[in-house]
Amino acid sequence: MDRKVAAGAGAVVVAAAVAPFLSSYPLTLLTQVAIMAVLAMSLDVLLGYTGLPSLGHAAYFGVAAYAVGILSTEYEAGFVVCLPVALLAAGLTAAVFGLLAIRASGTYFLMITLALGMVVWGLAFRWVSMTKGDNGIAGVPRPDAVLPWNLDAPLPFFYFALAAAAVAWIALGTLARSPFGLTLKGIRESETRMRALGYNVWLHKYLAFVIAGVFAGFSGVFWAYYNGFVSPVDVQLVTSVEALLMVALGGPGTLAGPALGAAVIVFLKNFVSVYTKRWLLILGAVYIGVILFAPRGVLGAFRTTQR
């Protein structure tokens, strides 16, 4: 466990140290990795620790992104306002959706979260007076922040996003090792047994759902600032599926794994597509390879051999 933490911390330090020497394009990709890593880790709380495969995780991500987009363009709100409001919005959405979704499990849970995700997408698409519909909200400024330096340039913004990812990683890691996190794992392994032991299974699952939603929102906040743009694409099914793939690729139930999965997918998408139009084929081959040879994800494969 400690080695894993050291490796994760090492990766963060290395990324921070290398960043000043990179040109601006790889740097923006690394920024994207940091942001998507938070989304993947938040989904890992559901998929990896609690065993709930959600197909609607982009909803909370998108709700927060929209909150930032609307607040910062319509009301010129700063970072200190946007962040808490966006997290609250994402948390509330998850709290409501959780009430509906947690009753189901397995495929039914998958279907309900899918449907709920589509509801948010529909709102983003059709509530034009609020979301500008299909056109999206453009011109989201970089956060003014409470910080003394300007975040417009790629490098400071990267550090900003990296710090956010580190905070999310520490918070979720602490959660995973807490009695609460261990209970979630217990629920994943055997729900009936946990119930027999006197645990309130529903409440644990519900809280995990809301926490995952809040952290997805945390990721969404930075996504909105990063792109300067929010559109229905951010809340659509493809985004949810991509998050799910990041978790599956990296290794569910490891936190660091999904972060790694996020890195692999972001770089695959952006580098391989430069060389060939058939990059989706390569991405697909990587997925199949992982499922065949490392069903527990890239990091999962490392762990089994090290024990």
Next chain:
Amino acid sequence: MDARLARALAVVVLTVLLAPLLGPPPLPAQSGPIKIGFLAPLTGPFAQIGKDMVNGTELYLDEIGRRVDGRAIELIVEDTEGQPATALNKSRKLVEQDRVHVLTGGLLANIGYALQPYIDGQKIPATYPVMAADDITQRKPAKWIVRTGWATSQPMHPFADWVLKNTRYRKVATIGMDYAFGYETVGGFQHVFEEGGGRIVQKIWAPLNTNDFAPFLAQIRRDADAVLALFVGRLALQFAKQYEEAGLKGKLPLLGGGTSTDESVLPQMGDEAIGIVTALHYSQALATPANARFAKAFEAKAGKIPSYYSEATYTNARWIVEAVKLVGGKAEDRGALLAALRRVNLKESARGPLSIDDHGNPIQNIYIRRVERVGGRLQNTVIATYPAVSQFWTYAPAEYLKRPLYTRDHPPCKHCQ
């Protein structure tokens, strides 16, 4: 064994992925080729249109031997997947990594809006050959973007004028795709049509993922004089077919936005399309020497007739090259190149004469087209031409810009029940 293999696999994949990061940062080119960064959807539902766009661009560049003023031209094509976030990523790559001199391409309106702040922030000269969302050159004009294509409502203003003057249709029902492109098309028509005494008596919006038009067709008011439809791609094909099957073709004449019978869908249509009247700034059947030459060359290259997407990108490539000529090949001077892009004036192009207005949108001919079968295949025969149409039609720009953008609810449907 499996686990060890997986570890090896993981290490290889990661090394390959991270390797490009460690390469030396590219140096800004001083005298190398002139680089054009081109965005198009090469995968996903719009891949066919993306291909038309790339073909149009390549056709022009090949015609001039990929050289201008003694410098080679390098075209770098990137796939947007039709998604704004991807388009933004690829733009970063093109501008910051490849150091292109001009950024161009793009298909959907939301990508146009998404790229705008980035383009202005980077101060990179950019052209939009296809993305037509009105506000890019109207209420939210971008300093660094020159539109070589069109504004969505631009052909619809003269179209309404033509309908008023040449037909007896005074009560029109509309059915359009439920997104910005649909709103701006229908809104532009409604605005001019109602000012001229016509009435829009019904507005129906069909979702982008509609699979069956029957419920919508059943709603259409049979007491209307005509129906105005706006569809793109697969939906355009399906709508025309179902319109005929519902027995409406003979009873309610069909008008449309230009994409409803664009050459990207027309070859797949049958007799159901005959007689549909639409308006656009291009038709493959336009009888001018410049267009005949272009259409023939395009067919030889791509093996299909050119759509407006192909013409748009062909002329766009020419536009960029003309601008480079105006600055004497010094594409590195971004300010000068931008000014040149706004100064280009094509007396003759495949779609007719072109110049740019103060807001960065072309002033160009709008063609009223009727689908006919000529020599066995369908074509958009030009039946009327409105020369030198501005995006503001006959209104003063300042007055026009005070009105709100055309949306789902604006202009309001006063005559709907």
